[in-house]
Amino acid sequence: MAQWNQLQQLETRYLEQLYHLYSDSFPMELRQFLAPWIESQDWAYAANKESHATLVFHNLLGEIDQQYSRFLQENNVLYQHNLRRIKQHLQSKYLEKPMEIARIVARCLWEEQRLLQTATTAQQVDTHTHAHTHTHTHICIHAQLQSGIDTFKHIQMNDDMEQKMKMLENLQDDFDFNYKTLKSAGGMICSCCCHFVLFQITSITDKISSNLLRFRVVPGPEWKQPELADWKRRQQIACIGGPPNICLDRLETWITSLAESQLQIRQQIKKLEELQQKVSYKGDPIIQHRPALEEKIVDLFRNLMKSAFVAERQPCMPMHPDRPLVIKTGVQFTTKVRLLVKFPELNYQLKIKFLHCIVLCFFSFSSRKFNILGTNTKVMNMEESNNGSLSAEFKHLVSSAVTPASLIVTEELHLITFETEVYHQGLKIDLETHSLPVVVISNICQMPNAWASILWYNMLTNHPKNVNFFTNPPVGTWDQVAEVLSWQFSSTTKRGLTIEQLTTLAEKLLGPCVNYSGCQITWAKFCKENMAGKGFSFWVWLDNIIDLVKKYILALWNEGYIMGFISKERERAILSPKPPGTFLLRFSESSKEGGITFTWVEKDINGKTQIQSVEPYTKQQLNSMSFAEIIMGYKIMDATNILVSPLVYLYPDIPKEEAFGKYCRPEAQPDTEFPDPGCGECVSGNIVHSGLE
Numbered sequence: 071m072a073q074w075n076q077l078q079q080l081e082t083r084y085l086e087q088l089y090h091l092y093s094d095s096f097p098m099e100l101r102q103f104l105a106p107w108i109e110s111q112d113w114a115y116a117a118n119k120e121s122h123a124t125l126v127f128h129n130l131l132g133e134i135d136q137q138y139s140r141f142l143q144e145n146n147v148l149y150q151h152n153l154r155r156i157k158q159h160l161q162s163k164y165l166e167k168p169m170e171i172a173r174i175v176a177r178c179l180w181e182e183q184r185l186l187q188t189a190t191t192a193q194q195v196d197t198h199t200h201a202h203t204h205t206h207t208h209i210c211i212h213a214q215l216q217s218g219i220d221t222f223k224h225i226q227m228n229d230d231m232e233q234k235m236k237m238l239e240n241l242q243d244d245f246d247f248n249y250k251t252l253k254s255a256g257g258m259i260c261s262c263c264c265h266f267v268l269f270q271i272t273s274i275t276d277k278i279s280s281n282l283l284r285f286r287v288v289p290g291p292e293w294k295q296p297e298l299a300d301w302k303r304r305q306q307i308a309c310i311g312g313p314p315n316i317c318l319d320r321l322e323t324w325i326t327s328l329a330e331s332q333l334q335i336r337q338q339i340k341k342l343e344e345l346q347q348k349v350s351y352k353g354d355p356i357i358q359h360r361p362a363l364e365e366k367i368v369d370l371f372r373n374l375m376k377s378a379f380v381a382e383r384q385p386c387m388p389m390h391p392d393r394p395l396v397i398k399t400g401v402q403f404t405t406k407v408r409l410l411v412k413f414p415e416l417n418y419q420l421k422i423k424f425l426h427c428i429v430l431c432f433f434s435f436s437s438r439k440f441n442i443l444g445t446n447t448k449v450m451n452m453e454e455s456n457n458g459s460l461s462a463e464f465k466h467l468v469s470s471a472v473t474p475a476s477l478i479v480t481e482e483l484h485l486i487t488f489e490t491e492v493y494h495q496g497l498k499i500d501l502e503t504h505s506l507p508v509v510v511i512s513n514i515c516q517m518p519n520a521w522a523s524i525l526w527y528n529m530l531t532n533h534p535k536n537v538n539f540f541t542n543p544p545v546g547t548w549d550q551v552a553e554v555l556s557w558q559f560s561s562t563t564k565r566g567l568t569i570e571q572l573t574t575l576a577e578k579l580l581g582p583c584v585n586y587s588g589c590q591i592t593w594a595k596f597c598k599e600n601m602a603g604k605g606f607s608f609w610v611w612l613d614n615i616i617d618l619v620k621k622y623i624l625a626l627w628n629e630g631y632i633m634g635f636i637s638k639e640r641e642r643a644i645l646s647p648k649p650p651g652t653f654l655l656r657f658s659e660s661s662k663e664g665g666i667t668f669t670w671v672e673k674d675i676n677g678k679t680q681i682q683s684v685e686p687y688t689k690q691q692l693n694s695m696s697f698a699e700i701i702m703g704y705k706i707m708d709a710t711n712i713l714v715s716p717l718v719y720l721y722p723d724i725p726k727e728e729a730f731g732k733y734c735r736p737e738a739q740p741d742t743e744f745p746d747p748g749c750g751e752c753v754s755g756n757i758v759h760s761g762l763e
Contacts, residue, residue: 073179074105076186084189087314091181093404094465095163095388096174100156103137103149104130113176114624118693120169127168131157170389177391180624183564188314297321298377299532306506306528309384309394311557318382319457322410325378329411332371333495339363372499375492378410379501382461385486385508392562395508395528396520397469407488407503408461409450420450420490420501422462450490469510480519481540483507483527507537518613522597529554543593548576548586551596555612562620564628567635574635578659579608606662614664615657622692623666631655631720631729632666644721645671646679651718658686666697668704670716675709682716698733701726 077088092098101108116123134157141149164171301321308315342360383406386394397403407422448462455461486505491498507527509520523540529551530544552572560566567575576586578601583589597609604611615634619627626632632655645652650672658665665686672680687700705713720729 072106073109073182073186074101077182080185080189084185084314087185088182090383091178091391093388094159096171096178097156099152100134101178103153104133107133108175109179111175113172113179115696116172117169117176118621123168123172127160127164127171130171131161134160174389177562180562180564181391184561185314187564297324298380302380302534303532305384306532309506310525310528310554311392311561312553318380318408318410318459322408322412322459325374325410326412329371329374329378329413332367332374336364336367336371336495339367368497371497375409375411375499376501379488379490379503380408380410381488381503381505382406382408383463385467385505390517393517393521393524395506395524396517397508397510398514398517399469399510399512401468402465403467403469404463404465405467405486405505406461406463407450408455408459409501410459412452412458412460413494414452416450416460416492416494417452420460420462420492422448422450422488422490479511480509480516480523482509483523483537483539484510485535485537504535506534507539518610519597521613522609525554525558526593526596540593545590545592546596548580548589548591551579551591552576552586558612558616559619559627562616563624565630570640571633571635574637574640575612577637604660604662611662611664614662618657618664618666618689618692622689623697625733626655626697626730629729631724632657633721641669642681645669645681648721649719651716652721652723653717653719654721661686661688663688668701668717672716696733696735698730699735701730702734 077085080088089098092101111126111129112122113126116126134153138150138153138157141153160171298321301315301318304313304315307313339360343364383404384394385397385403385405387396387398387401387403389401390396409416409420448464450460450462452458452460454463485507488503490501492501493499509523511517511520526543526546527536527539530546531539533539552567552575555575556566556572573586576583576589579591579595580586580589581602595608597607600606601608601611619632623632627634634655634657636654636656641654641656645654648671651670653668653670655666655668658667665688667684667686669681669683672682674680684704687697692700701717704717705715708714715726717726720726
């Protein structure tokens with residue numbers, strides 16, 4: 071079944087994640103119209119080869135023209151208009167930059183595949199097993215909350231409050247008529263009649279008080295912490311590559327139900343006020359209790375509305391969807407807020423205003439200020455969202471630094487705050503929410519360190535406003551760091567990191583150890599200090615490898631062909647028993663910019679096993695030839711001056727042609743000559759080393 075068709079069959083919570091993948095850069099309408107053709111193209115290859123990207127882009131425009139002709143025959147005016155607008159947009163934006171649209175489409179397709187995997191996989195990999203406990207707790211919270219709401223609604227339905235209020239109104243009318251009639255005639259009304267009315271009033275006020283107490287179990291602070299805070303924490307995790315956060319639809323349904331129940335009780339209290347204004351008695355319970363009841367229900371409703379105003383989608387630059395919360399000055403970013411109270415009467419009534427907070431900077435008591443260019447207000451409405459939620463999406467925001475500061479900008483945290491006012495049934499409620507802390511950079515070369523800051527913050531704290539976090543950054547444990555590192559691969563590819571790969575990374579960070587679980591890692595060790603014997607930090611090295619994987623060797627990584635992270639001892643141990651020609655692929659430990667190499671087994675003239683490796687291939691070299699083509703065409707000159715290929719079987723025993731042949735272009739150069747590792751000849755190409763690079 072085609073990928074797009076599979077996606078259409080997912081549950082609503084996954085479809086919500088799918089909607090978030092698409093924007094004006096690559097409209098979902100185009101994905102829908104041209105689904106089979108889009109899925110048949112090699113966008114990953116086009117994203118790294120300009121000539122191929124140009125060809126695919128022009129083919130895309132041709133496919134749009136064909137689809138337009140179909141709509142013309144069907145007389146579908148709306149689709150004709152939309153498709154014409156999309157084509158004009160693509161031509162104006164990508165005609166000179168076809169690799170850019172190729173990267174966007176490739177990214178969307180991989181995100182779709184990841185979403186399908188998430189939806190169909192019941193368990194996480196071994197490194198994520200503790201997530202099951204979290205999921206179980208989350209389900210329990212849902213069940214408890216739903217049970218509380220259902221119970222409360224059941225009680226309300228069986229309260230007969232409307233009937234009791236009507237009966238009380240009739241009693242008061244009768245009492246008032248009899249009282250005035252008897253008083254004009256010089257008589258007196260029976261005191262038991264008054265007592266009976268007071269009893270009915272007391273019964274109603276007590277019932278309202280009891281219902282308000284029940285709200286403490288459902289919508290008060292005790293409710294907000296386990297459910298809404300849980301959702302916000304999962305949003306943090308999703309931002310740094312963790313499992314996708316569930317959509318807010320179910321939570322919105324719950325909060326809307328609670329709000330409706332609270333407003334119903336408020337109307338009952340207002341009805342008591344009306345009755346009290348008609349007739350009042352000595353010791354009237356309405357006079358004694360109504361103000362306190364009114365104050366309580368208004369406070370509950372205000373708190374519920376304030377907690378229901380959330381940042382549904384965190385700030386993110388469209389060209390860097392896998393790295394939200396990092397904003398570059400002068401570059402567009404988007405964000406979205408939502409009110410989890412679905413009242414139709416509020417549609418187009420709430421004007422959202424955003425502002426950028428000024429925050430204290432790391433190692434300084436000065437601050438940097440940013441202007442946000444673009445429309446800083448937007449009206450919330452139900453039409454823009456796919457599920458009719460009350461939301462506002464800001465799509466064309468640009469940050470512009472106006473106050474310079476000689477600080478470590480990648481460790482400065484800023485908040486974007488959103489404000490609005492709700493006027494509902496005579497109440498004015500000020501609402502405010504904010505983004506997670508963002509890092510604002512001025513040059514894209516600051517992205518790696520900025521992203522490291524986002525990872526460290528969201529890994530170690532769920533405090534929503536801790537902008538001074540990096541004045542004294544806490545340490546993390548290896549267990550926490552390992553999970554986040556694996557997410558950096560699984561969120562942008564089809565594979566996370568294995569336990570063996572993670573152990574190799576732990577050794578690079580912490581040195582040899584029997585058990586890394588619980589070992590502490592400082593922020594400086596992770597991101598700032600150079601690794602032993604190297605001129606760069608652990609994160610700079612790893613981030614460049616992640617970039618290498620995404621841009622140059624993604625397909626090979628997804629196939630599981632790249633062992634990647636492996637210690638020298640382990641490499642020798644698994645290759646030595648293998649027959650000559652067995653090789654594996656691993657990342658370079660010495661290349662700051664990210665490199666990949668291969669190591670193979672061969673026999674010398676005496677039959678002794680030797681382990682050989684080649685100098686790592688970098689992004690610059692992979693720009694001109696794919697790694698699969700390098701492997702397929704790699705040959706060396708043996709001692710008899712005969713060209714031979716030392717690469718025969720990909721570890722453990724996969725024939726080279728079977729693994730890499732399908733990733734080579736027919737026109738690719740079949741043979742690439744390299745020197746014999748034993749003869750020491752100096753020819754062009756990457757140099758072979760005996761032993762390890």
